[in-house]
Amino acid sequence: MANSIGNGFNEGAGKGRDMTSRYLDLLSDKFDSEEKVVTEIINLESILDLPKGTEHFVSDLHGEFQAFQHVLRNGSGNVRVKIHDVFKHRMTENEISDFAALVYYPEEKLKLVKDQMASKQALNEWHRTKIHHMIELISYASSKYTRSKLRKALPKQFVYIIEELLYKSDEDTNKKSYYETIVDKIIALGQAEKLITGLSYTTQRLVVDHLHVVGDIYDRGPEPDKIMDTLIDYHSLDIQWGNHDVLWIGAYAGSKVCLANIIRICARYDNLDIIEDAYGINLRPLLNLAEKYYDDNPQFHPKQHSDIALPEQEKLQITKIHQAIAMIQFKLEAPIIKRRPYFDMDERLVLEKVDYDNQKITVYGKTYSLQHTCFSTVDPDDPTRLLEEEAEVIDKLLLSLQQSEKLKRHMNFLMKKGNLYLKYNGNLLIHGCIPVDENGDMEAMEIDGSVYKGRELLDKFEYYLRKSFSNIEQTDDLATDLVWYLWTGKYSSLFGKRAMTTFERYFIADKSSHKEEKNPYYHLREDVEMCQKMLEEFDLDPVSGHIINGHTPIKERDGENPIKANGKMIVIDGGFSKAYQKTTGIAGYTLLFNSYGMQLVAHQHFNSKENVLKHGADALSVRRVVDEEVERKKIKDTNIGIRLQEEIDMLQKLMSYRYIR
Numbered sequence: 001m002a003n004s005i006g007n008g009f010n011e012g013a014g015k016g017r018d019m020t021s022r023y024l025d026l027l028s029d030k031f032d033s034e035e036k037v038v039t040e041i042i043n044l045e046s047i048l049d050l051p052k053g054t055e056h057f058v059s060d061l062h063g064e065f066q067a068f069q070h071v072l073r074n075g076s077g078n079v080r081v082k083i084h085d086v087f088k089h090r091m092t093e094n095e096i097s098d099f100a101a102l103v104y105y106p107e108e109k110l111k112l113v114k115d116q117m118a119s120k121q122a123l124n125e126w127h128r129t130k131i132h133h134m135i136e137l138i139s140y141a142s143s144k145y146t147r148s149k150l151r152k153a154l155p156k157q158f159v160y161i162i163e164e165l166l167y168k169s170d171e172d173t174n175k176k177s178y179y180e181t182i183v184d185k186i187i188a189l190g191q192a193e194k195l196i197t198g199l200s201y202t203t204q205r206l207v208v209d210h211l212h213v214v215g216d217i218y219d220r221g222p223e224p225d226k227i228m229d230t231l232i233d234y235h236s237l238d239i240q241w242g243n244h245d246v247l248w249i250g251a252y253a254g255s256k257v258c259l260a261n262i263i264r265i266c267a268r269y270d271n272l273d274i275i276e277d278a279y280g281i282n283l284r285p286l287l288n289l290a291e292k293y294y295d296d297n298p299q300f301h302p303k304q305h306s307d308i309a310l311p312e313q314e315k316l317q318i319t320k321i322h323q324a325i326a327m328i329q330f331k332l333e334a335p336i337i338k339r340r341p342y343f344d345m346d347e348r349l350v351l352e353k354v355d356y357d358n359q360k361i362t363v364y365g366k367t368y369s370l371q372h373t374c375f376s377t378v379d380p381d382d383p384t385r386l387l388e389e390e391a392e393v394i395d396k397l398l399l400s401l402q403q404s405e406k407l408k409r410h411m412n413f414l415m416k417k418g419n420l421y422l423k424y425n426g427n428l429l430i431h432g433c434i435p436v437d438e439n440g441d442m443e444a445m446e447i448d449g450s451v452y453k454g455r456e457l458l459d460k461f462e463y464y465l466r467k468s469f470s471n472i473e474q475t476d477d478l479a480t481d482l483v484w485y486l487w488t489g490k491y492s493s494l495f496g497k498r499a500m501t502t503f504e505r506y507f508i509a510d511k512s513s514h515k516e517e518k519n520p521y522y523h524l525r526e527d528v529e530m531c532q533k534m535l536e537e538f539d540l541d542p543v544s545g546h547i548i549n550g551h552t553p554i555k556e557r558d559g560e561n562p563i564k565a566n567g568k569m570i571v572i573d574g575g576f577s578k579a580y581q582k583t584t585g586i587a588g589y590t591l592l593f594n595s596y597g598m599q600l601v602a603h604q605h606f607n608s609k610e611n612v613l614k615h616g617a618d619a620l621s622v623r624r625v626v627d628e629e630v631e632r633k634k635i636k637d638t639n640i641g642i643r644l645q646e647e648i649d650m651l652q653k654l655m656s657y658r659y660i661r
């Protein structure tokens with residue numbers, strides 16, 4: 001379940017005492033002398049006193065790898081801030097930007113400079129200066145870390161050399177030429193570029209200690225797989241699943257309806273490459289079915305994501321696939337709704353509500369005409385029955401999906417690092433919401449004969465999601481159905497709306513039918529007391545804690561404020577997703593939480609990599625202080641601090657148990 005830290009030792013009970021001495025015996029294998037115990041205690045105690053590391057929060061990445069990696073490489077502007085701190089009296093703003101660009105994209109920048117330099121000698125000189133600047137920058141950026149932590153962040157092949165340069169002593173006199181020789185030799189041996197590249201990545205790593213991804217890595221954008229690969233390599237992170245992420249987890253875990261959804265969304269956003277090329281899933285059977293039953297249909301044209309128009313033939317093919325998989329999805333929803341009455345989704349039995357003779361539908365008590373229908377595989381007498389071909393196609397797709405090694409790796413990582421919510425350093429991180437009613441009371445949901453609400457309900461959801469993931473051959477058990485419920489159900493903490501109107505959005509012109517009513521959480525979260533109540537529900541301190549949400553794009557353009565309830569609630573979905581930037585008016589929010597407090601960063605737009613390289617780094621992110629710490633926060637005030645303190649307590653016990661008689 002979501003994190004909680006406890007030492008697991010019960011001093012009072014006899015059994016606990018046995019456990020403790022067994023643990024201490026084990027511990028004494030590692031710390032087999034008094035000196036080793038003492039050294040470790042001193043080491044841990046001094047770590048507790050260091051300033052807390054910087055946490056970096058991002059959310060709603062939606063497959064936008066380029067924008068994401070830019071934010072990651074510049075630490076939401078943090079790299080530039082550090083460069084500015086060190087070099088403001090020695091460099092112009094342009095030089096600072098240029099140096100920042102080198103730190104973000106060292107390989108490309110080095111190549112660019114090499115191509116521009118007039119002579120080898122000039123290039124060597126440039127390398128020499130940059131090495132010195134990098135060492136200075138790293139020395140500053142690492143000042144709140146232990147030496148051992150810094151060592152882990154250094155490029156392996158150069159650790160010894162860099163440490164010599166970092167911990168210079170006696171520079172003015174005896175060793176001056178020694179340090180100069182080191183740098184000269186690096187250049188002479190052709191290692192300068194490698195070293196500068198390594199130092200750049202070290203800097204990127206030092207400015208952010210820990211990353212939180214508050215959900216929605218997948219869907220809409222073109223490269224979620226590259227985001228996943230980047231996250232897998234990242235030094236320290238956690239993930240709070242978004243509704244789109246659980247849709248992918250659900251598909252991998254055996255939910256055919258989740259699978260139909262992910263393919264439908266990929267078709268809708270012209271991203272079928274993710275399915276076919278990135279994950280190697282064979283779409284041929286689906287294409288054959290689509291060609292047989294469907295034609296052009298403007299409602300199912302893919303959304304363009306680049307300025308280059310799609311070739312007509314390709315567009316037509318995607319349009320057909322889009323319809324084929326959407327109809328399979330609507331059919332697959334029906335049996336789940338029927339076998340799980342407590343999902344309370346009868347209104348979503350849409351295919352059964354259609355009047356096929358008159359092309360009309362009655363939903364939520366209102367009758368609408370249908371347009372652009374594509375019901376050629378629907379039997380009006382049994383509208384939700386899959387054709388044999390459709391059943392075969394979805395089975396084949398599932399088989400192919402579950403055999404994708406890359407997807408397996410990515411989904412395993414999502415499960416390993418992910419939770420439905422996370423309590424971290426006193427804050428509650430959650431993608432969507434905590435379902436509440438208009439009075440602000442936790443909403444209850446029945447699952448399998450028992451009723452759950454608030455934190456208990458979320459824990460139950462996570463329990464079933466993990467269960468489904470560990471039985472991927474099960475396709476219609478409760479656990480698998482509940483993963484789909486998390487995507488679209490009324491009391492889902494990830495969806496946060498009463499119903500998803502996908503069918504209406506495709507087939508009904510009247511936009512009032514498209515509206516998706518939000519959970520009252522979304523207006524109640526403006527209220528300080530309500531936020532405090534929710535923090536208490538999760539055993540967090542209502543005074544110092546914050547809730548950090550993603551999921552709902554903040555319409556900055558319309559004056560909406562991402563900082564709500566006096567700073568208790570921070571919503572960081574600003575629209576990495578290009579598809580949503582029109583609505584939000586900005587290009588994404590990120591949040592930084594360092595030892596001085598919390599700052600929200602609003603990114604005005606993400607410069608393309610090429611632009612950053614040619615014209616220097618973008619200075620366009622705007623920072624807003626959310627909360628300032630009265631006293632600088634130290635590691636001892638954090639989650640990690642609590643764990644370290646427990647280790648110290650244990651070592652102290654070991655001292656008296658073993659060594660002090």
Ligand SMILES: O=P(O)(O)OC[C@H]1O[C@](O)(COP(=O)(O)O)[C@@H](O)[C@@H]1O
Binds near residue numbers: 216244500516
């Ligand atoms: O913009 P699209 O592609 O029609 O998607 C709309 C759908 O996405 C959702 O907003 C869910 O996605 P988000 O988590 O990104 O909001 C649904 O509620 C809605 O039906």
Ligand SMILES: [Mn+2]
Binds near residue numbers: 243431551
């Ligand atoms: Mn979302």
